Amino acid sequence: MxxxxxxxxxxxxxxxxxxxxxxxxxxxxxxxxxxxxxxxxxxxxxxxxxxxxxxxxxxxxxxxxxxxxxxYKSEVPANKTVESTTTATIQQPQSRRSLSKIPSKGFMDLMPKLVVALFIIMAIVVFWYLFQQKVNNNSTPVKKEEPPQVQVDPPKTSKPDNNKGNATAAGEDQNTTDKDKTKKDKKQQKLSKGTLVNDNATTDYTLTGAKDFKIRVEVSGETWVGVQDENRLEISKKATVYHADDIVEVDAKGKESVRIRLGAASNAKVFVNDEEVEYAIAPANRPTQNIVIKFSEKE
CATH class of the missing domain: 1.10.260.40 (lambda repressor-like DNA-binding domains)
Structure with a gap:
């Protein structure tokens, strides 16, 4: 100990x-x-x-x-990032010295062969290009010029197409209705502000007025991510340490609530139905956080 x-x-x-x-x-x-x-x-x-x-x-x-x-900093292991940077700094000069010792004699011996091979390739390319040009010239047919023909059509009386106008108006009305419905659905969703629980590591939110219940966690650095339902059963694909550019997605429709566990909250953003969840306590002050979102379709 x-x-x-x-x-x-x-x-x-x-x-x-x-x-x-x-x-x-x-x-x-x-x-x-x-x-x-x-x-x-x-x-x-x-x-x-x-x-x-x-x-x-x-x-x-x-x-x-x-x-x-x-x-007690001597007893606590150092961060891996610092160790990796130090190791890379120490090893870099050694790698350069090793590269400088590679003999160049073999390369010089290959130079004449490489030059000859390059000339051969260039000659093949030029020959192929000239051959294609010749084939294209021989295969182009000579068109016989014909006198231009002039056709005079009787004037036509255009009638307004009422059906077409009605169809266009109906389509525009339908598009407008769909857009209004989408905006209405977005306005109906409401995510409450986070409320800290007694342990100050858990924040409660309430989602109302939404038909979907989709959770997305976008990871920007190393962090632990796990998503559980109201019975503390894991519903995320895998509860483990994720890395930068990883995305954890969970469809929690039918669940009463979800509990999102973050090991390093500063390295993750949480979204509910594409709406970002604001942390009630700054990740710098509380790296490890639990976010509990309770779902209710009624406002």
């Missing part, structure tokens, strides 16, 4: 919380909370979640998360 884990555990016990209590407060799985206390970060879904989970744990037991992370 690390010093950081010992301090967090002592604070939890002083509050009288069990791991089950803390799981309910933070919405973090109990096995991850236990791993933080034991310093076993290898079972975490990613290094990003280590710092996020430690911060939530500390806030739940009234400890300063920033102070803990700074004091």
């Amino acid at each position: 690390t010093e950081l884990g010992t301090r967090l555990k002592e604070a939890r016990l002083s509050k009288g919380y069990s791991l089950d209590d803390l799981q309910e407060i933070t919405k973090i799985q109990k096995r991850y909370l236990s791993a933080i206390e034991e310093g076993n970060y290898s079972i975490m879904p990613g290094t990003f979640y280590v710092r996020a989970f430690i911060k939530q744990y500390a806030e739940a037991v009234d400890l300063s998360a920033d102070e803990l992370l700074e004091t």
Whole structure:
């Protein structure tokens, strides 16, 4: 057990919380909370979640998360992005030195052969072009010129086509009706402002006046995404860590509510029937968030 884990555990016990209590407060799985206390970060879904989970744990037991992370920063694994950047910076000069050592003798030996091959290809292209030109010239028929013919038609009296005018007017009226109906459906939908629940990690919304109940999460960076129904059954294709440009779509029609779990809310945008959901609490202040949307067809 690390010093950081010992301090967090002592604070939890002083509050009288069990791991089950803390799981309910933070919405973090109990096995991850236990791993933080034991310093076993290898079972975490990613290094990003280590710092996020430690911060939530500390806030739940009234400890300063920033102070803990700074004091015990040697015990917390570094972010993978930083490590990858450092490794790439170190390896780049070595790769350039390796490239500079590639012998050029073999390439110089191939130069005469490449030049000859290039001339042969150019000769074939020119020959083919001239051949096609000759074939086209020989196959073009000579048209015999004929004197122009002038045809005089008697004048016609045009009558207004009332049926055509009526059909056009009917089509325009139908298009106008369809557009008005679409606008009316959009105006009927109403998504309430988010209301924070006691744990300050869950926000409740209510969707009314809509016939559809479609959820879309657009991911711009690494984040955990899971969508559950009112019975806490997973209805998304897969609850896991998604990456930039991934899109999670769920048709929740027939469900009373959905619960959207975001591991890094700043890396995701949530839409309900193409209407973006505004976070009630800034993702920078609360990386991990739960968004609960209750559905009601009546306004």
